[in-house]
Amino acid sequence: MAKSLASLTGLFFLTMAPPLSWCQPPDTGAKSQEERIQALEKRVEELEQLLRVSARKTELKEEENIEKAKTAASVTADTSGFTIRSNDKNFSLKIGADLQVDARTFTGGGNAGLTDQLLLRRVRPTFSGTVYKNVDYFFRPDFGQGNTVIYDAYIQLNYIPHLSLRAGKFKPPVGLERLQSDDDTSFAERGLPTLLVPSRDIGFQFSGDLAGRRANYQIGVFNGVPDNGLSDSSPSSHRDYAGRLLLTPFLPTEKSPLRGLAFGLGASGGNVDGVALPSYKTVGQNTFVTFASGVSAAGHRTRLAPQAYYYLGSFGFLGEYGLTEEGLQKASLRRTVAYRSWQTEFSWILTGELKSFSSPTPKHAFDPLHHGWGAVELALRVGDFAGERGLYDYGFVDPTKSPRRAHEWVGGVNWYLNRLVRLTLDYGSTTFEGGLPAGGNRLPEHVILGRFQLNFI
Amino acid sequence: MQIRNLTIAALASVLALIAAGPVKLLNVSYDPTRELYSQVNAAFAKQWKAKNGVDVQISQSHGGSGKQARSVLDGLPADVVTLALAYDIDVLAEKGHLLPANWQTRLPNNSTPYTSTIVFLVRKGNPKHIKDWDDLVKPGVAVITPNPKSSGGARWSYLAAWGYALKKNNGDDGKAKDFVTKLYKNVPVLDSGARGSTTTFAQRGIGDVLLSWENEAYLALNELGTNKVEVVTPTMSILAEPPVAVVDKVAAKHGTAAVAKAYLEFLYSDEGQEIAAKNYYRPQSPQIAAKYADRFPKLTLFTIAELFGGWQKAQKRHFDDGGVFDKIYTPGT
Numbered sequence: 001m002a003k004s005l006a007s008l009t010g011l012f013f014l015t016m017a018p019p020l021s022w023c024q025p026p027d028t029g030a031k032s033q034e035e036r037i038q039a040l041e042k043r044v045e046e047l048e049q050l051l052r053v054s055a056r057k058t059e060l061k062e063e064e065n066i067e068k069a070k071t072a073a074s075v076t077a078d079t080s081g082f083t084i085r086s087n088d089k090n091f092s093l094k095i096g097a098d099l100q101v102d103a104r105t106f107t108g109g110g111n112a113g114l115t116d117q118l119l120l121r122r123v124r125p126t127f128s129g130t131v132y133k134n135v136d137y138f139f140r141p142d143f144g145q146g147n148t149v150i151y152d153a154y155i156q157l158n159y160i161p162h163l164s165l166r167a168g169k170f171k172p173p174v175g176l177e178r179l180q181s182d183d184d185t186s187f188a189e190r191g192l193p194t195l196l197v198p199s200r201d202i203g204f205q206f207s208g209d210l211a212g213r214r215a216n217y218q219i220g221v222f223n224g225v226p227d228n229g230l231s232d233s234s235p236s237s238h239r240d241y242a243g244r245l246l247l248t249p250f251l252p253t254e255k256s257p258l259r260g261l262a263f264g265l266g267a268s269g270g271n272v273d274g275v276a277l278p279s280y281k282t283v284g285q286n287t288f289v290t291f292a293s294g295v296s297a298a299g300h301r302t303r304l305a306p307q308a309y310y311y312l313g314s315f316g317f318l319g320e321y322g323l324t325e326e327g328l329q330k331a332s333l334r335r336t337v338a339y340r341s342w343q344t345e346f347s348w349i350l351t352g353e354l355k356s357f358s359s360p361t362p363k364h365a366f367d368p369l370h371h372g373w374g375a376v377e378l379a380l381r382v383g384d385f386a387g388e389r390g391l392y393d394y395g396f397v398d399p400t401k402s403p404r405r406a407h408e409w410v411g412g413v414n415w416y417l418n419r420l421v422r423l424t425l426d427y428g429s430t431t432f433e434g435g436l437p438a439g440g441n442r443l444p445e446h447v448i449l450g451r452f453q454l455n456f457i
Numbered sequence: 458m459q460i461r462n463l464t465i466a467a468l469a470s471v472l473a474l475i476a477a478g479p480v481k482l483l484n485v486s487y488d489p490t491r492e493l494y495s496q497v498n499a500a501f502a503k504q505w506k507a508k509n510g511v512d513v514q515i516s517q518s519h520g521g522s523g524k525q526a527r528s529v530l531d532g533l534p535a536d537v538v539t540l541a542l543a544y545d546i547d548v549l550a551e552k553g554h555l556l557p558a559n560w561q562t563r564l565p566n567n568s569t570p571y572t573s574t575i576v577f578l579v580r581k582g583n584p585k586h587i588k589d590w591d592d593l594v595k596p597g598v599a600v601i602t603p604n605p606k607s608s609g610g611a612r613w614s615y616l617a618a619w620g621y622a623l624k625k626n627n628g629d630d631g632k633a634k635d636f637v638t639k640l641y642k643n644v645p646v647l648d649s650g651a652r653g654s655t656t657t658f659a660q661r662g663i664g665d666v667l668l669s670w671e672n673e674a675y676l677a678l679n680e681l682g683t684n685k686v687e688v689v690t691p692t693m694s695i696l697a698e699p700p701v702a703v704v705d706k707v708a709a710k711h712g713t714a715a716v717a718k719a720y721l722e723f724l725y726s727d728e729g730q731e732i733a734a735k736n737y738y739r740p741q742s743p744q745i746a747a748k749y750a751d752r753f754p755k756l757t758l759f760t761i762a763e764l765f766g767g768w769q770k771a772q773k774r775h776f777d778d779g780g781v782f783d784k785i786y787t788p789g790t
Contacts, residue, residue: 053663
C-alpha cells in the first residue's frame with residue numbers, strides 16, 4: 001500500500017511538473033538556453049557577414065580583373081606568328097620565322113660538275129611590330145647557307161595617310177617578283193628578270209596607296225647595290241633613286257573579273273662608280289655570267305622593270321621585263337651596255353583556292369585522318385636573259401666563259417599543307433647560247449628543286 | 458568668277474555647318490558626383506545654348522579620384538577635371554604638365570565651388586549605437602570605407618579619423634596613429650571608390666557603418682529610405698574641398714578652353730550652387746548656404762591645411778607607397 005502511494009505521488013509530480021515549472025520564474029538552465037540561442041543568432045549573423053565579405057571580395061577581385069584585362073597586353077599565336085600586343089594595339093611585337101630546306105639534284109650530261117646538295121636555303125627569324133601606334137618596325141636576319149646576313153631592318157612611320165616613310169634596309173621598289181615575298185612566289189627560285197633588280201638596299205622610301213587603292217607608289221633613295229645584290233655599306237657617295245608605280249584600277253570593284261589585274265613600272269637610276277659588278281645565276285643557283293677581270297662599273301646605271309600580274313579565280317599570270325643599262329670601264333674603254341630579261345609564269349590551283357599575289361590558304365588544311373589534303377598548285381614559267389653584243393665585243397664579259405643568252409623554263413607543283421607549310425617540287429631547264437670556246441654553247445642545266453618550307457611572319 | 462564665288466559660298470556653308478556642330482566636353486570626375494553633374498550639365502548646356510546658340514554635349518567619367526587622375530595622365534582626354542581633392546589635380550600639373558601649377562588660383566575659393574564632409578551611414582535603428590568616431594574602433598564594429606590609395610573620399614575619411622584623434626588627444630600623433638590603425642582593423646573590405654563602398658554597405662549588406670561623403674550618405678538615404686539606413690553626423694569631421702580645373706592642354710587641343718572655363722564658372726553661379734546644395738554638397742555662396750541650411754547639420758570642421766599642412770604633405774606621409782597607410786593596413790586582415 002505504502003509502495004503504491006509512493007508510486008501515485010511520483011506519478012502526480014511527474015504529470016504536474018511541467019505546468020508548475022511554467023508558473024515559476026525561469027531557472028538557470030532555461031536562461032542559458034536563451035542565451036545560447038542569442039549567441040547562436042549572433043554567430044549566424046557573424047558568419048553571414050563573413051560570407052558576404054568573402055563574396056564581395058570575390059566580386060571586387062573580378063571587377064579588378066576586368067579592369068586589368070582592359071589594359072593588359074594580349075598574347076596570341078596564330079597563322080601570322082606569335083604576337084604580344086598592348087590592349088590599345090598601339091604596341092606590338094610579332095615573332096615569325098621563314099625556314100626553307102632545299103634539295104637540289106642536277107640531271108643530264110651537262111651537269112657533271114654540279115653538286116647535288118641538301119641545304120638550308122633560308123633560315124630567317126622575323127621580329128616585327130608597332131610602337132606608338134604609327135611606327136612599324138621589321139627585322140629579319142638570315143642564317144641560311146652558313147652565312148649570317150641582315151636581310152631586312154627598317155622602321156616605317158605611318159602618321160600621314162597615303163604617305164608612309166620607311167628607313168633602313170629593305171627591298172628597293174623595282175622588280176615585281178623581287179617584291180613578292182619568297183613564300184608567295186610560285187617557284188622555289190625567282191625568275192631571270194629578278195637577276196637585274198636589287199635585292200636589298202639601305203635607304204629611305206615614301207610609299208602609299210592612291211585613288212582608293214587603285215594605285216600604289218613607292219619612291220626612294222638608296223645606296224645603290226649591284227643587280228640582285230645586297231649590302232650593309234655604301235660603295236660611294238653617289239645614290240641610287242628608285243621608284244615604282246603599280247596600277248590596280250579594278251581592285252576596289254568587288255565583282256569585276258579584272259579585280260586581280262595589276263600593271264606598272266619600276267625603275268632606278270644613279271651613278272655606279274665604285275659599285276661592285278654582279279654575277280648572274282641560273283634557277284639551279286649556278287653562276288652563268290661573270291664580268292671579265294679588270295672591268296669596273298663607271299658612270300650611270302638605269303634599270304627598267306615593266307611588270308604585270310593578273311589573278312582570276314584559281315588562275316594566275318605574272319609577267320615581267322627587266323633591263324639594266326650600266327656604264328662599264330675596262331682600261332681606258334668606257335661604254336654603256338645592257339642586259340635584258342623577261343619571264344611569264346602561269347599558275348593554277350587544282351583544289352580551287354583563289355590565286356593571288358600572296359600564298360593561298362587551303363580550304364582544308366592537311367589532316368589525312370579527317371580528309372584534309374591542303375591545296376595543290378601547278379605552275380609553269382618561261383624566261384629569257386640576254387646580254388648586249390657590246391658586252392662581249394668590248395671584252396667586258398668573256399664569251400668563252402659566259403653565255404650571251406640563257407633561256408629557261410620551269411615547271412612546278414606546290415602542295416600547301418596549310419597556310420604556313422608548303423612543299424615544292426620544281427623541274428628547271430636552262431639552255432644557253434655561247435659560253436664555250438670557239439662559239440660553242442654551254443651545256444644545258446637541268447635541275448630538280450625540292451623544298452620544304454615553313455613560313456609565318 | 459561666278460564659279461569661284463559659288464565655291465567660296467559652298468566652303469563657307471560647310472564651315473558654318475561644321476562650326477554649328479555641338480561642342481563636346483569631357484568632365485572626368487570622382488565617384489559620387491554622377492547625379493550632381495548630370496544635373497549641372499543639363500543646366501549649363503541650356504544656359505550656353507541660350508547665350509551662344511551653340512549646343513554643348515558634356516560626357517562624364519567617374520571613378521576613384523586617384524584612379525581618374527591616373528587615367529587622365531595616361532591619355533583620357535578630359536577637358537575639365539572635377540576631382541575629390543587638390544592633390545589629384547596637382548599630379549596632372551606636375552607629372553603631366555597638362556595645366557599650370559597655380560591652377561587652384563584661377564577660380565574662387567581655391568577652385569572649390571562646393572565643399573562636403575565625412576559622415577556615417579548606419580543601419581536603421583543604429584544597432585551598434587554609433588554616434589562618433591570612438592564608436593568605430595570598438596571590437597565587433599565593421600566599418601566600410603574605400604581604399605585611400607585609389608579613392609579621394611577615402612583619403613578624406615582617413616584624415617577625418619586621424620584629425621579627430623589628434624584633436625581628442627591634444628595633438629598626440631602616436632595616439633592618432635593607434636586610433637586609425639584600430640579603425641582599419643575593423644574594415645573587412647576595401648572598395649576602390651566611394652560608389653563601390655556604398656554598394657558594399659547598402660546592396661551587399663556588409664558592415665555596420667559606412668564612412669561616406671555627406672552628399673553620398675544623403676543620396677543613399679533618399680534611395681534606400683529611412684526605414685533602412687540613418688545618417689549619423691559626428692561631433693567633428695574634416696572640411697572636404699573637392700576642386701575643379703580646366704585641363705588646359707586638352708581643352709586647347711579640342712578648342713574647348715572657353716566653354717570649359719564657362720562650365721566651371723557656372724558651378725559658382727546661383728543656379729550651379731543651388732544644384733550643388735540640392736545634391737547635398739555644401740555651397741560656397743552664403744546666400745544659397747543659408748537657404749539650404751537645414752540640409753547640413755552643424756559640426757566642428759577642421760581643414761587639411763590646419764592639421765596636416767596641406768595635401769602635398771598629407772599625401773606623402775600617409776598615402777604614397779610605403780606611407781603610413783601601407784604600414785597600418787594589411788589586406789585580408
